[in-house]
Amino acid sequence: MEIINDFLITLHNYIGGHYWFVFLLLGTGAFFTIYLRFPQIRYFRHAIRILRGRYDKTTDKGDTSHFQALATALSGTVGTGNIAGVALAIHLGGPAAIFWMLLTAFLGMCTKFVEVTLSHKYRDFDEKGMVAGGPMYFMKKRLNITTKKGYQIKTGYWIGGFFAVATILSSFGSGNLPQINSISNSIFATFGISHLLTGxxxxxxxxxxxxxxxxxxxxxxxxxxxxxxxxYFAGAIGVILFNYQNILPSFISIFSDIFTGTAATGGFLGAGFAFAFNQGVNRGLFSNESGQGSAPIAHAAAKAHEPASEGMVAILEPFIDTIIICFLTGIVLLSSGVWKEKMPNQFQKTDIEVLATLYSENNPSDALNLGNHLNRGDKLPLFNGTLYVEKGEIRENVSIIHARSLADDVRVLESGQPYTGQIDVINGKVTNTSNTITFQGTSLIHSAPLTATAFSKSFLGDFGKYIVSIGLLLFAFSTAIAWSYYGDRAVTYLFGARYVMAYRIIFVAAFFFASFTDTTIIWNVSLLTVAFMAAPNLFGLLVLHKEVKSTIRDYWSGFRQEYPNEKTPGE
Structure with a gap:
């Protein structure tokens, strides 16, 4: 498992975790924001009117209403990214990561407007009469190359096919595996119900x-x-008000270290600008999926006679998902202070690193070296050899890194009892332990358990953990529902509607098995699949930028003729 995890991390570093992907994502959003003159601001009120059905017509074709399409798309985005993803972003990049999540969402509002408009414009209907839409359809129809002699090279068909395959993979990597894994972990931690039963x-x-x-x-x-x-909103507001004295410092921490990174504080060993920037953008995309091309599949099913009108409805998604819900989660985490506190927990073995020397974070020199080890790649010597454990205590003078923090009071247990024996370590990684051997101690925590702990730091007490567990269950489950639809539309594109049922059966089976699979590996799989979808989608949007602008212009031209007394943002 460690080998697979390391391979996924290495691959991610060259794809979604690399700067080219971050700049492609933000650059596309920034380009369209300027090119279309800030539609996420100018069209915001108009989008709300469309959502309320003000301009609906009985002749509109589709399978869902505007609100149903938005709810389905939101159910696909409002998931573990809002609870576990925000906590992971702060854990990795510090408070400044929240700023980059918000910026990603603001630019993503425009990106989502563009991708939904194009996807709705080129949607199809399958052999069963159901809407079949998404970026793969505008790719198939508009990204082909015509030679000087009039021959057409079907590049769009293959690009669309690649996107469809990536969508199927992402339906498991984003919408299935991490969702049920977070649900089962949260339910087990809160109620003690087994992962197997929950799954x-x-x-x-x-x-x-x-x-x-x-x-x-x-x-x-x-x-x-x-x-x-x-x-979730009510619970978050309750936590924030309880910690009212920390509200202003929390706001300041988000914006004060945007370009410098966050210094070491408490158990948090610091994070540089690059880490905060990269994690904020990546987690922002994982949360609201702007540019990934998933939400257009849901919006393609909406009843609308103008593609640009459905694109405007999509502007509301990143606003609700990230600027409201993710921001609330961030303030809860920061105001409660739990993001920098070490807590008793059971260690994920793939998240353990054994250093060859004993370090103390209370020693300024050691703390600096540990921070550089985690953030800058200035690696400290790793332990190689055998750890001798006696009654749960490690006898060697080593340091254990877990969850990007120096672990304290480390104990090794076998089936819940103190372990005596040997543990092999290669390049700092534990290699030969059985599933019955566990490591426990105090360290930082992240993802859903961190958010659950933050919600308990209020007048809600332990009941706050129940809100997170229930919220996570609903958020993550709704995400799986939406992504099953995205995947089956991709299957329809590739193979036809008759194979959709087989896909659904596999999707449900994977959902069950992922409930008791290692969390770290699942998160790393999801990061890769996001990039595989986003890259061809963003490329297609940029190629068709002129068509996007003309489509919007046509929409406003027709709108003024039909509603001459309506105030419009103007074109």
Whole structure:
């Protein structure tokens, strides 16, 4: 597992974790924001009017209403990224990572407007009469190359095919595996219910919903999304108000270290600008999926006679998902202070690193070296050899890094009892332990457990953990529902509608097995699949930038003729 995890991390460093991807993502959003003159601001009120059905027509074709399409798309984005992803971003990059998440969302509002507009314009209907849409369809129809002699090279078909394959992979890597894994971990930590039982129950519920297709999915999400958002919002506000004295310092911490990174504080060993920037952008994309090309698949099903109108509805997604919900989570984490506090926990073996020397974070020199080891690549000597453990205590003078922090009070247990024996370590990685051997101690925590702990730091007490667990269950489950639809539309594009049921069966089976699979590996898989979708989608948007502008111009031209007394943002 460690070898697989290391391979995934290395691959991610050259793809989604590399600066070329970050600049492509932000650059596309910035380009369209300027090129279209800030549509995320100018069209915001108009988008709300469209969402409310003010301009609907009985002749509009599609499978869902504007609100149902938005709810389905939001159910796909409002998930573990809002609870676990924000916590992971702060854990890795410090408070400044939240700023880069917000900036990604602001630019992403424009990117999502563009990708939904194009996808809705070129949607199809499958052999069963259901809408089949998404970026793969505008790629197939508009990204072909015509030679000087009039021959057409079907490059768009192959680019669309690559995107469809990436969508299927991402339906597992983003919408399936990390969602149920976060659910089962949270339910186990809060209620003590086994991962296996949680996975089995949730898999059955998932199957009952997705077999009904987009119409049943839309009916579930239009009720589920408002309920879960209200529940989570109320709980977050309660935590923030309880820690009111930390609200202003939390705001300042987000914006004060944007270009410098965050210094070491508490158990947090610091993070440079590059780390905060990269993690904020990547987690922002994982949360709101702007530019990834997933939400256009849901919006393509909406009843609308003008593609630009549905694109405007999509502007609201990153605003709700990231600028409201993720920002709230960030303030909860920062105001509670738990993001920099070490806590008792069981260590993920893939997240353990054994250093060859004993270090103390109370020693300024050691703290600086540890921070550089984690953030700058100035590697400290790693332990190689055998650790001798006696009654749970490691006898060698080594340091254990876990969750990017120096672990304290480390104990080794076997089936819950103090372990006596030997543990082999190669290049700082534990290699030969069985699943019955666990490491426990105090260290930083991240992802959903960190958010759950933050919610308990209020008048809610332990009940705050229940809000996070229930919220995570609803958020993550709704994400899996939406992504099953994205995947089955990709299957339809590649193979036809007759293979959709086979895909759904595999999707549900994977959902069950992921409930008891290592979290670290799942997160790294999801990061890769995001990049595989986003790259061809962003490329297609940039190629068709002139068509986007003309489509919007046509929309406003027709709108003024039909509604001469309506105030418009103007074109």
């Amino acid at each position: 089995a129950v949730m898999a059955i519920l998932l199957a009952m919903i997705i077999i009904g297709g987009i119409k049943r999915i839309a009916k579930v999400t239009e009720r589920l999304v408002p309920f879960m958002a209200t529940l």
